[in-house]
Amino acid sequence: MATGNAIRGTRVGSGPTGESERGESAKRTVVSFWCSNGHETQPSFAHDAELPSTWDCPRCGLPANTDMKNPPPARRTxxxxxxxxxxxxxxxxxxxxxxxxxxxxxxxxxxxxx
Missing domain, CATH: 1.20.5 (Single alpha-helices involved in coiled-coils or other helix-helix interfaces)
Structure with missing residues (x-):
């Protein structure tokens, strides 16, 4: 039984999708960081941004860097x-x-x- 609701299934801000409607996406760089537990994190950064030397692992909280074979040691608490x-x-x-x-x-x- 149809209710006649013409906007069913849409949400605020929805519309035609695509680059022409939203504008071009900024260039991104994806960098892999590894912690001493072997977790890999891949945050993305703006293409022209300065990349950090360390990144906190979202899984265990240990510091991570881009060298997979030599991750930074855990911080001494x-x-x-x-x-x-x-x-x-x-x-x-x-x-x-x-x-x-x-x-x-x-x-x-x-x-x-x-």
Whole structure:
């Protein structure tokens, strides 16, 4: 049973397809990048664009380059450190004890304790 809908099956912006309607496509260059897990990624770039030396692999996140036999090594990730861990790197236990004693003596002096 026909409903008489003349625009059924079309979408906004649809029309005749082809280069003459949309204009010419820009020249593209497809480059292969390989990560250390052997994944190949093939992004495309503008023909006259400067190509990057490395690219992040979309599958595993490791860095990739154009040399299939010699991919870049994985980045070294630093473990999360707390503020206290950074302070302990800069100060010795003796320094910490001296600073604590100084702070406590100032606090006691303000309170009128000795």
């Amino acid at each position: 630093e473990p999360y450190k707390t503020h206290l861990a950074y302070v302990k790197e800069r100060r010795s236990d003796a320094d910490g004890e001296a600073l604590l004693e100084e702070a406590l003596s100032k606090l006691r002096a303000r309170r009128g304790e000795n």
